Amino acid sequence: MSDGFGILKYYKEHQDEASTLGVAAVLSQVVALKVNGVLVDLSFSLGPADTVELVTLSSPEGLDVMRHTASHVMAQAVLRLYPGAKLGVGPTIENGFYYDILLEKPIGDEDLPTIESEMKKIIEEKLPVVREEMTREKALEWCEKNHQPFKAEIIRDLEGETFSFYRQGEFVDLCRGPHLPNTRFLKAFKLLHTAGAYWRGDEKNPMLTRIYGTAFATKEDLENYLHLLEETKKRDHRRLGKELGLFSFHEEGPGLPFWKPKGVVLKNTLIEFMRAHQRRLGYVEVETPTMLKDDLWRISGHMENFKENMFFLEKDGENYAIKPMNCPGGMLLYKEELHSYRELPLKVAEFGKVHRYERSGVLQGLLRVRGFTQDDAHIFTTPEGLKDAIREIIELVDVVYRTFGFSYSTALSTRPEKSMGTDEQWELATSSLKAALEESGIAYTLQEGEGAFYGPKIEYHLKDALGRTHQCGTIQLDMNLPERFDLTYVGEDGKPHRVIMLHRAILGSLERFIAILIEHYGGKFPFWLAPVQVAVLPVSDRFVEYGCEVKRALERAGIRVTVDTSSEKLGYKIRQAQLEQVPYMLVVGEKEAAEKKVSVRHREEGDKGSVSLETLVEELKRQNRFPGLE
RNA sequence: GCCAACUUAGCUCAACUGGUAGAGCAACUGACUUGUAAUCAGUAGGUUGUGGGUUCAAGUCCCACAGUUGGCUCCA
Numbered sequence: 093m094s095d096g097f098g099i100l101k102y103y104k105e106h107q108d109e110a111s112t113l114g115v116a117a118v119l120s121q122v123v124a125l126k127v128n129g130v131l132v133d134l135s136f137s138l139g140p141a142d143t144v145e146l147v148t149l150s151s152p153e154g155l156d157v158m159r160h161t162a163s164h165v166m167a168q169a170v171l172r173l174y175p176g177a178k179l180g181v182g183p184t185i186e187n188g189f190y191y192d193i194l195l196e197k198p199i200g201d202e203d204l205p206t207i208e209s210e211m212k213k214i215i216e217e218k219l220p221v222v223r224e225e226m227t228r229e230k231a232l233e234w235c236e237k238n239h240q241p242f243k244a245e246i247i248r249d250l251e252g253e254t255f256s257f258y259r260q261g262e263f264v265d266l267c268r269g270p271h272l273p274n275t276r277f278l279k280a281f282k283l284l285h286t287a288g289a290y291w292r293g294d295e296k297n298p299m300l301t302r303i304y305g306t307a308f309a310t311k312e313d314l315e316n317y318l319h320l321l322e323e324t325k326k327r328d329h330r331r332l333g334k335e336l337g338l339f340s341f342h343e344e345g346p347g348l349p350f351w352k353p354k355g356v357v358l359k360n361t362l363i364e365f366m367r368a369h370q371r372r373l374g375y376v377e378v379e380t381p382t383m384l385k386d387d388l389w390r391i392s393g394h395m396e397n398f399k400e401n402m403f404f405l406e407k408d409g410e411n412y413a414i415k416p417m418n419c420p421g422g423m424l425l426y427k428e429e430l431h432s433y434r435e436l437p438l439k440v441a442e443f444g445k446v447h448r449y450e451r452s453g454v455l456q457g458l459l460r461v462r463g464f465t466q467d468d469a470h471i472f473t474t475p476e477g478l479k480d481a482i483r484e485i486i487e488l489v490d491v492v493y494r495t496f497g498f499s500y501s502t503a504l505s506t507r508p509e510k511s512m513g514t515d516e517q518w519e520l521a522t523s524s525l526k527a528a529l530e531e532s533g534i535a536y537t538l539q540e541g542e543g544a545f546y547g548p549k550i551e552y553h554l555k556d557a558l559g560r561t562h563q564c565g566t567i568q569l570d571m572n573l574p575e576r577f578d579l580t581y582v583g584e585d586g587k588p589h590r591v592i593m594l595h596r597a598i599l600g601s602l603e604r605f606i607a608i609l610i611e612h613y614g615g616k617f618p619f620w621l622a623p624v625q626v627a628v629l630p631v632s633d634r635f636v637e638y639g640c641e642v643k644r645a646l647e648r649a650g651i652r653v654t655v656d657t658s659s660e661k662l663g664y665k666i667r668q669a670q671l672e673q674v675p676y677m678l679v680v681g682e683k684e685a686a687e688k689k690v691s692v693r694h695r696e697e698g699d700k701g702s703v704s705l706e707t708l709v710e711e712l713k714r715q716n717r718f719p720g721l722e
Numbered sequence: 723g724c725c726a727a728c729u730u731a732g733c734u735c736a737a738c739u740g741g742u743a744g745a746g747c748a749a750c751u752g753a754c755u756u757g758u759a760a761u762c763a764g765u766a767g768g769u770u771g772u773g774g775g776u777u778c779a780a781g782u783c784c785c786a787c788a789g790u791u792g793g794c795u796c797c798a
Contacts, residue, residue, distance in 0.1 A: 185796065199725055246798050254798080266798045288725025295794075300726050302793065330791095334733030343771080343789050453724055453794080462762090632755040657797085659755075667759040681757060691757080699758055 121148040124157045124270045133223055133270040149309035156184050161272040162281050162307040163189040168263035169210035180242045180291055180300045188306030192289050195301055204283040216232040218276040219260040231255045246592055280314035281307035329610035330457040336615055345464035347455040348558035354623035359602055360478040361621055363443050365718045366467050377437040380421025387413040391576055401448045418468045423577040431581040437481045444468050455496045458607035465602040471594040475520055478592055480530035485596050489565050492598050493554055500554040502534055505542035512545055512569040521569045522548045545573030556612040564600040619675045621713045626653040627669040631662050631681030638685040649709045
């Protein structure tokens with residue numbers, strides 16, 4: 093290295109490690125360089141004026157370099173095992189890497205161990221990874237000679253006249269790099285699963301086999317990651333939904349969930365929670381029909397733009413469509429009567445059940461279904477009232493998400509190239525959304541040109557306890573439907589004006605939101621939301637009667653409670669209630685019955701001693717109130 | 723829809739290269755009357771997702787259908 097600066101800087105940052113581990117140990121962690129801010133191989137030749145940073149395995153960039161090399165090693169192993177394989181692309185992704193490969197004979201997950209052991213051999217061989225450059229002509233020649241048509245396609249689509257290739261042993265791959273110095277640097281990796289993937293994501297193209305894998309700097313990191321995957325699996329809402337008796341699916345209704353009594357409690361409690369918040373803000377609530385004649389969907393534009401996702405039926409020669417959205421029905425209601433500017437903003441909520449055809453392959457538990465309930469609302473406002481109307485929604489979303497302990501990020505999407513409406517309309521719409529966000533003190537990212545053709549929108553991405561993000565809430569300004577349905581209000585001047593309409597959903601799809609909640613809480617719902625809040629556990633048959641008395645007292649206070657009347661021992665009853673994640677267990681026996689008391693056990697805090705029934709009822713009533721309403 | 727895999731008792735899963743389906747939990751019955759995460763014993767439960775085929779013989783092999791799972795633009 094011609095420049096000592098980077099090394100100095102590195103040592104300054106890693107002084108402690110260097111003294112305890114020794115110089116070699118620290119240097120051996122270096123896998124790449126960053127020269128003038130650009131990531132390059134260790135073999136990069138430096139100039140005198142270059143600023144150099146060392147990239148180690150412990151940095152995100154270093155890990156990325158390693159995963160990239162891992163994908164090459166995997167491709168090499170596949171080529172050794174299955175000669176004639178054609179390589180697609182092999183990028184790194186958030187938690188690992190993949191490679192898309194066209195194989196003469198398809199392989200499955202059971203072939204992964206074979207590939208893994210071949211990869212281990214390649215690592216043992218300690219093959220140096222060498223960068224080579226080729227001209228366009230040479231590169232295409234190489235593709236031809238090595239029967240790599242996909243690589244040739246990539247080169248043809250790329251700009252520039254020289255292309256870098258990386259060689260390790262007999263394996264060469266077109267790649268931007270950088271890579272590990274040699275294959276031995278790859279320490280902890282695992283192949284996870286295979287899947288089909290269209291070449292360049294286009295279903296008109298051939299289907300390649302995608303092999304997913306991951307790699308980490310140390311064995312421990314890899315173990316931790318695999319452990320996290322296990323944990324995630326345990327929290328899977330499909331598994332917990334079955335175990336906790338919340339919902340089910342049947343062959344007869346793909347993508348159409350059946351809600352069981354406990355699941356209905358969850359769903360209804362969420363709806364009541366939203367209602368309570370909306371009522372405070374002066375919302376009204378409506379219900380529009382599940383199916384309406386297709387004339388309506390022609391006016392709304394859905395027949396033009398959403399037909400592929402709709403279900404239809406025919407009766408008496410009339411065509412009906414099952415609603416995929418609630419808005420067109422809401423438009424008819426608005427149009428029924430004249431509206432004065434004095435009654436705006438008009439906030440109309442609908443917990444509407446909608447159905448959308450989703451391709452069979454994309455259905456996924458409650459996360460992707462064909463029938464779901466939205467916490468929808470349409471807000472009709474004057475231009476003057478727009479900003480405040482938006483701000484009110486932003487604040488409501490904040491309260492709702494914080495109730496569940498979700499952190500979230502927001503994005504504002506602005507006018508796309510293809511759009512309707514005038515410049516003035518878009519200007520008012522976009523600046524109102526911006527101003528509302530800023531006044532609320534909410535940070536947001538700008539997605540230029542990502543808005544809908546009919547208006548700009550705010551999207552919410554919430555982050556769950558496992559660090560995954562989900563898109564749920566959205567606030568959309570719609571200039572299209574008021575136009576199509578000719579929605580107006582009577583202004584101060586006595587003349588009709590075009591009304592401004594906002595769509596807004598906070599939970600989005602209740603089904604999806606519940607799936608997220610189940611995984612977020614791992615089935616341990618907060619008290620106010622738990623399907624069963626209290627389990628009364630008589631110590632023996634003799635105290636069942638008193639147990640039932642306790643149950644009735646709690647029921648009268650609006651608490652969801654069960655009594656375990658089985659003739660099992662107390663330990664067994666506790667276990668059952670714990671497995672069901674019931675927040676409170678009330679043990680009742682001789683002492684309790686005599687003194688009108690209960691012994692309280694909390695699902696996480698354990699035995700909390702005994703209190704009088706009266707005190708407990710008051711306490712639980714307090715805990716049962718909807719959060720965020722004070 | 724496409725690629726791959728899976729579908730066995732209510733649930734979770736067994737059954738070697740084809741030889742006639744088994745366990746735990748749950749349910750039911752009985753005994754025990756229980757004090758903070760599983761009391762004991764017994765009983766019952768299956769046209770192996772559906773339909774077809776190969777075979778002396780199919781849970782196992784082949785085909786079709788259904789459902790489920792992992793994926794299907796994070797561009798060398």
